[in-house]
Amino acid sequence: MRRLFLRFYLFILLVLLAVGWSVERLWEQSQSPELPGWVELLGQSLAYQLAAPEQSAEQVAAQLNLGLQPLPPQSIAWSDAEYQALERGQLVPLFSDNQVYFYQMLQDQLLQFGPVQVEVPAHNTYLFTLLFFLLLGIALAGFLWPVARDIETLQRQLRQFGQGMQLPDQPLPERSLLAPIAGSVQQMARQILRLMSLQREMTHAVSHELRTPLARLKFALELQALPDSEKRAMQQDLAELDQLVDEMLDYARLEAQTVRLSFEDVNLVELLENLLEKLAPLPGAPILLQRPARLHWTCDGHYLERALQNLLLNAKRYARSQVLLSVQQQGSWLSFVVEDDGPGIPAEQRDAILQPFVRVDQSRSRDKGGFGLGLAIVSRIVGWHQGRLRIDDSLLGGARFSLELPLLQTGAKNNNAA
Known part of the structure; x- marks a missing residue:
């Protein structure tokens, strides 16, 4: 700076x-003044009459109605050309403050004629x-x-x-004034990429390492002669840990920037009906679907279904009696709205819950479940589609999630999620 x-x-x-x-x-x-022509004629007339020997300078000045004043020769700072003209007896005009004075050297005495008023355009x-x-x-x-x-x-x-999460291919030239700032930004970007890489490696390592002891615990639990109630509780704990490992692996894979999206024309009516049929047997409130008769959109059907599934599972988990999924198109945007009649989400926590491992219910009670990764995955998928995810209050009394997708070019297929 x-x-x-x-x-x-x-x-x-x-x-x-x-x-x-x-x-x-x-x-x-x-x-620089441009003197009128009559001033030059006046000077010529004055010089002509002064050259006549029968008239004195006083007589000439009186005839032309000009003032006359003798001055010391060195009273005015003359240029070389002007001084030489005076020595030759020539008349020299000088302009000052819209006035013209005429000077002549006569017998080692400087005579000043004038002034003559001259109107100069402003x-x-x-x-x-x-x-x-x-x-x-x-x-x-x-x-x-x-x-x-x-x-x-x-x-x-x-x-x-x-x-x-890619470094710029063409950094700013060194002569640029912002080159030091661009260098600092690149250094920060490299540090962020390094930290993200370490995070992914750690997540992968921890998740994979948990697989082996979980499998041993499941095998040992089957061999133990325990009461059915205790065994079911322990099996439920192991299943919860297993689900946590799966979600951590999924999120780490999505964060790895290697997922390739396949944008194509998708029959969303068929996609939504299949999704609701798959989620119907799961515990929680029933899902009501409001959709148009026909609807096609350019997107990655697999990951869009994954995002909607996470939103619906989240709504079923917290809803009291109903979940509503509505689809509507507004111009070049397609909006999926998931609403429930649950407790809702406080306004101050709506941005935070889109981050991984953040939950509104910090108790992680067994009846609610979840690990705080579902909405983070939804936010990631929406970002890949260049869409928006908004959280508001629902008219049903709970939370309202709006997943909005823009109209993409049909030719944009097999694009890298990065």
Whole structure:
């Protein structure tokens, strides 16, 4: 930032000096008088009469109604050309404050004739002010345009990194003012990728390592002569641990950025009916479906079904008596709305529950179940589809999840989720 400040400060200083000097020179040139033709004729007449020996300078001045005043020869700072003209006896005019004076050297004495009033057209100063700010604006635009372009490039790279966790292929050039910032961003991105890689490796390792002791516990439990109630409780604990391992593995695989989506035209009516038929035997509130007669959309049917299944299971888990799934199309967006009549979700926790291992019910009671990974997976799938996931209050009294998908190009198939 110090480098950016110094370069911008020096640029502004140099631009102000250059533009100010240029406009001042133009102003001075515009102020150079263009004397009327009669002034030149008056000077010629004055010179002609002064050259006549029968008339004195006082008589000539009186005839032409001009003032006459003798001055010391060195009272005026003459240029070399003007001084040489005076020495040759020529008449020299000088312009000052809309007045013209005529000078002649006579017997080592400087005679001043005049003044003669001259009307000079006034110049519009606002034009030069406008010119100054116009040049200053052009210079600033030339300086700030590369900075704005680099900021836009950096913003695009950060957006791409946030969507796909990939480092930018073309970093900013070293001459860019934002090159140090871009370098810091790349360093941060590498650190994030490294930490995410370590997290995935740890999740995979822990999940796989849990498989073996769980299998031994299941085998040992079958061999033990225990009361049925105790054995069922222990088997339920083992099943819960097994489910946790499965969800951890699924989430780690989805976070690995290696999933390839297959976007194609999907019959959503058939997909929703098959999904509800699969979820009907599971415990929880029944699901009511509201859908159009026909509905096709470009998406990855497998992962969309997975996202809707997680939302519906979550709703069945917390609903008291009913769950409502409705589908509607609004322009270029398709909206899946899952509502329930459960306790709802507090507004301050709606963003947090989309993170992994975060649950509204921190007690993890056995009747509710869940490990806080279902909604995180839904959020991930929605992001791959460039969609939106919103959480609101439902008219049924519980929570309302809106999964919104944009219209994608049919040709976008087999795209990498990253």
